[in-house]
Amino acid sequence: MPNRLARSTSPYLQQHADNPVDWYEWGEEAFAEARRRDVPLLISVGYAACHWCHVMAHESFEDEATARFMDEHFVSVKVDREERPDVDAVYMEATQAMTGHGGWPMTVFATPDGAPFFCGTYFPPQPVQGMPSFPQVLASVAAAWTTRRDEVDGSAESIRAALAERPPTAPLGEDLDPHAAERALATLARSFDTTRGGFGGAPKFPPSMVLEWLLRHSARTAGHGDGADPLELPDALDATATGAPSGDVDPALRMAERTLDAMARGGMYDQLGGGFARYSVDADWVVPHFEKMLYDNALLLRVYVHWWRLTGSPLAQRVVTETADFLVRELRTGEGGFASSLDADSPDAEGRPAEGAFYVWTPDQLREVLGDDDGAWAATTFSVTDDGTFEHGSSVLQLLVDPVEDDQARLADARARLMAAREERARPGRDDKVVAGWNGLAVAALAESAVLLERPDWLDAAVGAADLLVRVHLTGDRLARTSRDGAVGTAPAVLEDYAHVADGFLALHQATGDAAWLARAGALLDAVLARFTDGAGGFYDTADDATDTVLASIRRPRDVGDGPTPAGQSAAAGALLTYAALTGSTDHRAAAEAALREPVAVGARVPRAAGWALATFEALLDGPREVAVVGPVDNPMTVELLRAARRSPAPGAVVVHGEPDTEGVPLLAGRPLLDERPAAYVCRGLVCDRPTSDPSEVAEALRR
Known part of the structure; x- marks a missing residue:
């Protein structure tokens, strides 16, 4: 019973x-x-x-x-x-x-x-x-x-x-150290695996938040540092050891690229269907723990699209395309949201639950699907061996070296046939509850990927998930953490939910031009400031009227270190900072700065525990950079201006678009067309360039 x-x-x-x-x-x-x-x-x-x-x-x-x-x-x-x-x-x-x-x-x-x-x-x-x-x-x-x-x-x-009685991890009230990012970079480099990428040894989790910070740091400093003491880096951290291009590529980008490349080619990445497993049990990114989490894939999707934006990497573009398609194909629910995870286990050939059974292959299985010649070629291409890399002689697919150009069509055909054969296997179970914060991460990642790679179907999926959050999870300015099959759960939302959903709404506002998303984000962030504050510039993880009484008798939760997802306080700081740039609100910017003090101090000493705070800190140091593009969205000139603005990797940049003086969009106020032509207005802080209709001038202004 x-x-x-x-x-x-x-x-x-x-x-x-x-x-x-x-x-x-x-x-x-x-x-x-x-x-x-x-x-x-x-x-x-x-x-x-x-x-x-x-x-x-x-x-x-x-x-x-x-x-x-x-x-x-x-x-x-x-x-x-x-x-x-x-x-x-x-x-x-x-x-x-x-x-x-x-x-x-x-x-x-x-x-x-x-x-x-x-x-x-x-x-x-x-x-x-x-x-x-x-x-x-x-x-x-x-x-x-x-x-x-x-x-x-x-x-x-x-x-x-x-x-x-746990004390704060950093003195409260101290100013942000402007050189904290450089000190964190020097600390991080000492744990960098120059041979295999990543940090530390096995098991290796995808360091998505740290990688986001490294890419932003590289974009902000352009490899020139920020005036702190010179970095003391391992001798092996050079371009040839990391696999990065030679020349003046900076250490932050070298570490990021080496890691991103290794993860994308290894067994932790699904070489057929896209998307990343939770972590690698070994130090080489070969054998994954096979569960696939929404939050991992949303965070990594954003990192890989930012890598593509910064460098134009074809590998990054492929991973973005496949991972976004994976999210929409396999995690999207009937209500339009995104499910939490796919199980590590699925039934094997005998019907017994087995970890990874859905994903692994033997050489015989490849030949059975592809035939002798293509099967043997695929076994070599995907590093599938007779002794296997996993249990029972099976192998996780890897793609360590890109096939030569003449074999690209052969690879695409083999992937499609293997994918079709895999679909006949018993699938892993799916946890189809919708978690508000993780859906916020997915909304932001899909919205950014959609406008950068010009995939309107991804943007439609992001809007669909956000609509579900508004329709089911949001009542006034209060969120529910979970829903399932359209029915809201009983658990109250926590700080990360408010922060990530607000961040997703802000990304949608920039992608669609719809002012309603900006207003909804503002209401959520006002709730953060009213109900989560700790009175010293930081935030608790639970609202003052939604803290569990049993937990409150022990300790009201408050954590500034990243876990599997960004720390709620760092996430709140990031959303507050973006909102401030979009609205000009000095109060929200001041709140973001105050919230960053403690986690940035942690990051300077233990950067792997504060990647999101450091990434947000890069945006604080770089911006605000505000770009307002006015003009009809179907006008080719408007499209080119937007493309130039969005492809800037400047971490402090926000980009809005719409008709002049669009109601509810502060950055469009008082910004007319330029001689009846679409125009871009680029400002940094309180200083604005002259308006322009030339995309190259927009790109140049954002490089400065």
Whole structure:
């Protein structure tokens, strides 16, 4: 008989609806039951595409004996971390403090009022390599609760106090260091993998936010630095070692290009269908953890289109095209939004769940689809070997070297045939809940890609997702975090939702010229300033009237370091800064500067934890650069002026277009046509160039 989770709108929770465990959702019903029975809470946190979450579910939560013990001694609570990032953040901090690491599944034992006293991640069904089994952990915690209660309560209070008293990571009120980006660059270079790209060793996650910062830094400084002390870079960080073009290519661009190239050619990138897996388990970007997340692909889509804009890389253009098409083809929901993820697992040939089964190939399978000659050629081209790079002799497709020009048509044909054959396989599961913030990321990425590569179908998809957010998630200036099948979820939106949705709306305003998107973004950012402020220039992750009371008794969530997605405070700073450039609001620009102080200080010391803050800082240092193009959008001269403005990589630039004095668009006010011809007005700060109808003058003005 299904448990309470059958009523949930979360696909992850519904995956556990048939467990023999008497699961509760996070909420007062669970806390009240724990208080009534005077038993601990067992809080299990995961998400739908998490491979080891599924493993622990099959091994332990589907086991009748384990479920009986859980029901007898605990009140068990299932949490979807994607739906409740506030719950996840507080308990992840406790888990990392207690164990030195974190991850999912996360297993937390807490008092009935939610204070954690023992935390861990995955526990196996039997002891292995010094790790206790899950039944052993359950028995030990239950025994401690009944025989050493004072000790347990004391531990919970100590942990609660430690979490509540966490000091800021940087002195508040200090001015932004104008050379912080150069200092961060020198620090980052010391961890750069000059051979394989990326930073550090295995596993390697796509450093999307850091790469965005590196591209913006390169565009702002044009390789000349910003006047800070000279960089001390590894000797190996030169053009030949990184694979970047020789000449005066700067270190930021070298690191970005080497990494972007390696990720796009390796097994972490889907060489047939586009889109990136969550991470590579090795240091060479070969074997992925196969889940595909919306937020990863939205962030990377934006990075790759900015790489193309900066350098014209054909590889970047291909990745942008394939990844945008992947988002629209495989993650778009029937309501127009974008689903959260594709699972790592899918049924193999025998119908058993297997990680990566949908994506991997053997040489025999290639020959079966393509024939002997083309199959052998494809095996060499995609690095598919008899001993395999993955399990059971199968290989992840790679494209380490571009085929010669004469083989391009052959490659396209092989891809199309393999893609068609792959579509006959059992597909990975899809978590089709719509997360507001992640859809905001997708809207921004698709809108920018659409105008840069001139793909109106991508812009239509971005508008469709934004319309869903307005129609379903937005009530006044308040957001709901999730929806599914058009029905809104119960979880309140957090800071990242407000920030990313506002940023997506601002991108749509620039792409479409529709003033309504600017107004909607402004309302969301006003809500951020009114309800999320910490009183010292930063922001909490939850609104003052939407902070969970149990979490509030431990600590109101506030994190300035990037995780899988940009930190909410950095994301808010970015949206505030863009809004300020589009409207001329000095208040919003001042709020963005104040919000950047702490994360930029973190970034100067630990740049991999603050890529989005550093990227936003580059825009702050570079801008505001405002470009207003007036004229009919179907006029070829207007199109050329817009193309010149949009292709500028200047990180502080915003571009709007429309008829002169369009209502609700401040940058168009008082900007007439130039002798009845479309015109561009380019300003930087408080200084404006003369209006022009010459696209080359626009491009030149934005290079200065």
